[in-house]
Amino acid sequence: MLSAELRERNQVEQRELSRLTTIRIGGPAEVVTLEDRRDLPELVAAGARWLGKGANLLVGDDGVDEPVVRLGEAFSAIEIDSLCGGRAVVHAGGAAELAKLVRICAEAGLAGPEGLAGVPASIGGALKMNAGTAHCWILDFARRVEVLLPGEPEPRWLGRAAVPAAYRCNGLPAGTVFLGVELELATGDPEALRARATELKQLKAASQPLALRSAGCSFKNPSPELPAGKLIDELGLKGARVGEAVVSERHANFIVNEGAARALDVARLVTRIRRRAWRKRQVALQLEVQTWNCPIELHLHPRELEGDDD
Ligand SMILES: Cc1cc2nc3c(=O)[nH]c(=O)nc-3n(C[C@H](O)[C@H](O)[C@H](O)COP(=O)(O)OP(=O)(O)OC[C@H]3O[C@@H](n4cnc5c(N)ncnc54)[C@H](O)[C@@H]3O)c2cc1C
Numbered sequence: 001m002l003s004a005e006l007r008e009r010n011q012v013e014q015r016e017l018s019r020l021t022t023i024r025i026g027g028p029a030e031v032v033t034l035e036d037r038r039d040l041p042e043l044v045a046a047g048a049r050w051l052g053k054g055a056n057l058l059v060g061d062d063g064v065d066e067p068v069v070r071l072g073e074a075f076s077a078i079e080i081d082s083l084c085g086g087r088a089v090v091h092a093g094g095a096a097e098l099a100k101l102v103r104i105c106a107e108a109g110l111a112g113p114e115g116l117a118g119v120p121a122s123i124g125g126a127l128k129m130n131a132g133t134a135h136c137w138i139l140d141f142a143r144r145v146e147v148l149l150p151g152e153p154e155p156r157w158l159g160r161a162a163v164p165a166a167y168r169c170n171g172l173p174a175g176t177v178f179l180g181v182e183l184e185l186a187t188g189d190p191e192a193l194r195a196r197a198t199e200l201k202q203l204k205a206a207s208q209p210l211a212l213r214s215a216g217c218s219f220k221n222p223s224p225e226l227p228a229g230k231l232i233d234e235l236g237l238k239g240a241r242v243g244e245a246v247v248s249e250r251h252a253n254f255i256v257n258e259g260a261a262r263a264l265d266v267a268r269l270v271t272r273i274r275r276r277a278w279r280k281r282q283v284a285l286q287l288e289v290q291t292w293n294c295p296i297e298l299h300l301h302p303r304e305l306e307g308d309d310d
Contacts, residue, residue: 002032002046002067009036010072017059017068017292020051022120023215023257025266026059026292035072040148040155040177043069049292050177052125053097056216060263060293071095071124075179078104083187089143090183094124098131098138106197111188112141117197118204120216127178129290130165133200139165143184150175157182168220168288209248213257218270219285228285229253235276242268267295275309278302 002012011033017026031051032043047066051057075093078101082088088110092101098113098121105113115135119126126138127145139145145163148155150173164171170178204210219228232238232252240247243265248254255266270287277283284302291298297305 002030003042006032006036006039006042010034010039012067015068017051017054017063020068020070021054021057021059021215022213023054023058023255023261023266024213025061025257025261025263026054026057027061027063029059029063029066029068032067032069033072034069035074037074037155041153043067044148044150044177050124050128052094052122052128053120054215055120055125056129056289058215058263058266058289058291058294060291060295062293064293071122071179075124080104080108080110086187088185088187090185091180092123092183093180094122094127094146094178096123097121098123098126102197105183105185106193107190109187109190109193110185111193112136112185113138113183114193114197115200118201118210123181124178127181128170128176130168130170132168133204135200137165137167138181139163139170141183141185142181144182145178146180147172148177148179149173155179207251209250209254209256212248212254214248214254215289217253217288218255218273219253220288222283222285226283227253228288231277231281231283231285232273235273235280237273237276240269240272242266242272245269247273263294267298271297271305272309274302275305275307278305279309 015031018024048069051068051070071094075095077093078096079091102113102117130137130139142160144157221227229252238252244258245261245265248256274285277285
């Protein structure tokens with residue numbers, strides 16, 4: 001039960017999480033839009049879950065019991081510090097949109113973030129997932145990140161060397177809350193950076209079902225040589241469906257909600273893909289998409305999954 005003080009200082013409302021996730025799936029939860037840092041400890045103690053743009057998230061059909069927190073306006077600023085020696089520091093709050101950061105940096109002639117063009121994310125969600133493309137990861141450019149680490153009473157800034165980032169992984173303890181980032185960027189030609197961002201977005205739109213409801217890539221790539229999408233395609237699973245959850249014809253690592261898919265449909269389709277990848281190629285696909293209150297099968301080793309994958 002959240003305190004009256006917290007409710008007074010922040011917006012708290014009952015929402016269907018299907019309205020706040022890009023795959024448009026997810027049951028109800030109490031959603032807090034956080035504006036006041038004083039309330040962080042209470043939310044952490046209440047076991048809060050943290051939500052950005054919901055672009056890599058599958059939420060169960062029954063929703064979640066814990067409060068779901070979105071960082072509010074107070075965490076949305078993007079500011080460019082003084083330029084010095086051909087480099088600049090950019091501050092971005094955890095609620096800021098990654099797309100806005102990409103645009104502002106390109107317009108200011110600051111190079112790097114244009115490589116993330118087209119990735120739907122809040123800064124907090126992008127840091128948690130170490131969002132990236134074939135060209136870069138967001139943590140490549142970080143000088144410091146502002147985090148609330150599990151068990152610590154106050155947020156603090158961690159230098160990049162203390163963040164052991166890897167592919168789609170920030171390396172900090174589970175439960176770390178990301179409140180903001182400072183990026184250190186080199187200067188570049190604004191026109192060339194804008195053109196590069198546009199080109200990358202077009203390439204992405206040509207190869208991924210960006211206009212449809214999805215939660216991005218379902219699985220991590222097993223290795224750089226074996227992208228998950230290629231593997232799923234080779235397994236003959238493009239177009240496979242459970243209810244209205246369908247493996248995209250455009251990119252087999254995306255599961256698309258054609259309308260009224262439930263989390264259970266997506267979970268069954270995921271299980272079918274993982275089982276077949278294990279049976280035919282001995283690859284244990286790992287989920288990239290984050291799950292809240294979804295069936296446990298999604299996290300078992302595929303050899304533990306019973307049943308047929310056809
Ligand atoms: C069409 C499409 C294309 C995509 N393309 C790419 C791509 O090219 N590259 C890529 O990397 N990803 C891609 N994704 C996935 C998604 O964009 C990224 O994973 C992104 O980082 C998710 O950010 P978010 O704000 O939506 O996070 P959410 O989906 O809201 O949350 C994801 C995870 O981060 C946690 N989280 C959110 N905010 C915070 C916070 N402040 N502190 C701590 N934890 C937090 C959540 O609890 C959850 O575990 C794509 C998704 C879609 C729908």
